[in-house]
Amino acid sequence: MATHRKETDPAIRVKALESLLTEKGLIDPKALDALVDTFEHKVGPRNGAKVVAKAWVDPAYKARLLSDGTAAIKELGYSGLQGEDMVVLENTDEVHNVVVCTLCSCYPWPTLGLPPVWYKSAPYRARVVSDPRGVLAEFGVSVPETTEVRVWDTTAELRYLVLPKRPAGTDGLSESQLADLVTRDSMIGVGVVAAP
Amino acid sequence: MLLTPEIVPGLVAAGASARVAAHVAPRFRAGDRVRIRNLNPTTHTRLPRYLRGKIGIVEVDYGVFAFPDTHAHGLGEKPQHCYSVRFTGRELWGPAAPERDTLCADLFDDYMDPA
């Protein structure tokens, strides 16, 4: 079985499964189309960016977000698959949070979409827990010695979203302009939001 | 059930939480010092090797969830509390780790003992 897997084009392996399951009436390929469309076009990090921007401008929302991430994120309409139980982590001068799933690839889909390949791959999963500052430096993020780096290993079904620090010089920006500044990497904790 | 395109949006919006609505007494509380058990099952577990035998502090009790170690093998949900547990980097990796740095992992009642 293993030898055969190494030799076979994954596109053919998928087509074999999809065609057999369809012929047996067990799946509807149009449902696969809908799922692909949802995650290619409808769900992605722009969702999380809106959550961050709202927290930056609305202190009461920020308080709700930090105390019950699931409910506060759901207020903006983001909830569900791989985001059923959310925890939001605030980056401050005292603590810089960074998220990983060492055992597989757990990631908060409703706010960030599907994870990038590097997040799911062995080098990041292995190294960010034992050398987070080294990994952050590779991502261009330097955290002062006086700031605690706190790594979160997503070992259960909680899903983590980092609330990055609001950069200086953004007082005049609207919520929507602020959301445009927020990067996916800053919500994983491997980036920071740059001043405009 | 046959998943059709009409069902997809509702399914994506609802998801499938692993929380279990069962009254299970927690074994630990925030602030407790715990030692992670040295478990090495050949079956499924969500307890990474790098945490086994380590000492940490319970930060938060997240409530009751299905236990993956049994749920993966058709042995039932065995609902129990899941906690955020914090470890110092030095506890995990030795004295070369930066003094201030920490790591949090989500661990179940069955993975820990009081320390």
Place this chain on the structure above:
Amino acid sequence: MNGIHDLGGMHGLGPIDREENEPVFHAPWEGRAFGLFAATFVFAGYTVDEFRHEIEKMGHAEYLEHSYYEHWLVAFEEVLNKRGFVTHEERLARIAQLEQGAH
């Protein structure tokens, strides 16, 4: 299990390769593989824990050398065969047909 997936703290796995602005799916088959999870989950009766465990049981070299959605294919193939929905036999027969251009 103490498998290759339990990567925290390992050394020697190389640099973190990042692709700028990567697409959600790198090929159409990845999207199909992604969609198959929900589509099979709702009828086949497996848990996400079992799905993960099938991936954990992969050969170590195979795990590290194959891409993320290829891991998912392994899990689908195992859980569907276990439950008799798609046996390895019929799946391999279909693969042989597809490789010969029959479908």
